[in-house]
Amino acid sequence: MQSSILEATDVEKSFVKGDKRIVALRGFNLAVAEGSFVTVVGRSGCGKSTMLNMMAGLTKPTAGQITLRGEPVQGPRAEVGYLTQDDTLLPWREVRRNVEMPMELQGVGKRRRRETAQELIELVGLQGFEKHYPRELSGGMRRRASLARLLAGDPQTLLLDEPFGALDAQLRTDLQVELLRLWRGSGRTVVFVTHDLEEALLLGDRVVVLGPVGRLLLDEPVEIARPRDPDDVRVDERFVHLHKKLGAALKEGAL
Amino acid sequence: MTTPAVDTSGGAPSSGSTPLEEPANLTWWQRYGDTTIIWTGRLTLLLALVVLWELLSGPVLDPLFVSRPSDVAERLVGWVGDGTLWTHTWITVREIFGGYLLGAVTGMVAGFAVASQRNLARIIDPFMMALYSVPKVALAPLFIVWFGIGLQMKILLAAVMVFFLVFLNTVAGVRQVDRGIVDAARLMGASRRELLIKVTLPASFTGVITGLRVAIPYALIGAVIGELVASNRGLGYLISNSAATFDTAGVFAALVVLSVIAAVVNMLVDMLGRRTDRWKPLEREPS
Ligand SMILES: Nc1ncnc2c1ncn2[C@@H]1O[C@H](COP(=O)(O)OP(=O)(O)O)[C@@H](O)[C@H]1O
């Protein structure tokens, strides 16, 4: 096993609201190996987004520590790309200029920006919509534009929060394939949050199931040969076995 | 659309279902019908009111108090002829623009400066609200003491009124900037400066524009109040002077000019607003 690139140690995160303290994560530990594809599943409200927020450096743990390559995460870094659950395209920029934004901030020249943006827009299947404003797009299209923008920053580590939840089945499959293609052999690390067990097993090297306040319910290597065909994998023995196991773990954790 | 992507071995994903775009082929009436109706209605209403005023003035209402449109028109023509109108209008217009510019620029700069420091904004807030609530007319005597009864005093009075509206709306605009968008820019590696220029400024634009827009009539109000309180020039002076000599036609004539100035200025702002609203959701706007 390779060394871990992202590591959470005894992390606790709570939010003070009035005289109450809302605990989102407690005693959370996770080590993500460099170059691996980890999928995280869990009921809504179990702290998945909070975990990613801290890994991305948007918020700091209340206690414990998160490290990236052994260094505590102090704030956002360009090498970590984060596709948040909510839509954060800039509404006053057209799709193309939104996709160009990370490159703009990195000081990439205008010509290069245009070219790369165009490639990425085609990659996510948004050609023809370069000049549209986010509000003129459907939810799924905005999601794809966000994905293109994320890739434009060329991050080494990708944190994805339910990225394909709003897409129809066909598009979802297309983008899953595309994501795997981008990941394989690239050395990139992916932490992929989803509430869809099938998606988790189809994509991940390793699947982690979280329960209330981020309790680790299950942590299993997936070990299904790649490339995984979405149709064939559903009848794969290991897949069926894991699917049952994950479902049971989720149910148990809810109690 | 080409073949559905059965083959998932690579290549660009299908773009899902693209909306169908086609020429709208609107007739002249579909395109401009609404506008035509609205403007015809407006002109008819104006004409009806003027005619009604003319007819009632005399038989029903005392012309000494309400004058009549024909007298007002006559007075206007007279003023245009002897140059009175132009002299006084020019003074007032300069006060309005001077006051507006001064108030708007200082309001925006102060607004951004204060709003970028969250605690500073909270500390200053009650003071600003208190000052904002003071009727600005009450400042006029003080301004006369400080600056005399010339142009300066009216410009400053107008500027003070404009300042608060622009300032408060700018602060509100900056506060409303979506946290998620700011975070997204931070994730992409934006520096503080880049955040301000590429995110905060454009994101708070709607608030700033609202402030700029609602402040316009107040520049006019500030200038005219200044003139009414103390002056020997300008449209406000023309009004008070005419009223003092019981020349109601003169009062109305000056009011007509003021309304025209207000309408023109409002139209300018509307155009400005429309240009910056392009990223708002598309409504029924052909062409
Ligand atoms: N900013 C916040 N303030 C207060 N409570 C929060 C905040 N962010 C998250 N929480 C709470 O923390 C818990 C976990 O939230 P989240 O990480 O978004 O869950 P998930 O992404 O797994 O659905 C929830 O109970 C949520 O209400």
Ligand SMILES: [Mg+2]
């Ligand atoms: Mg979430």
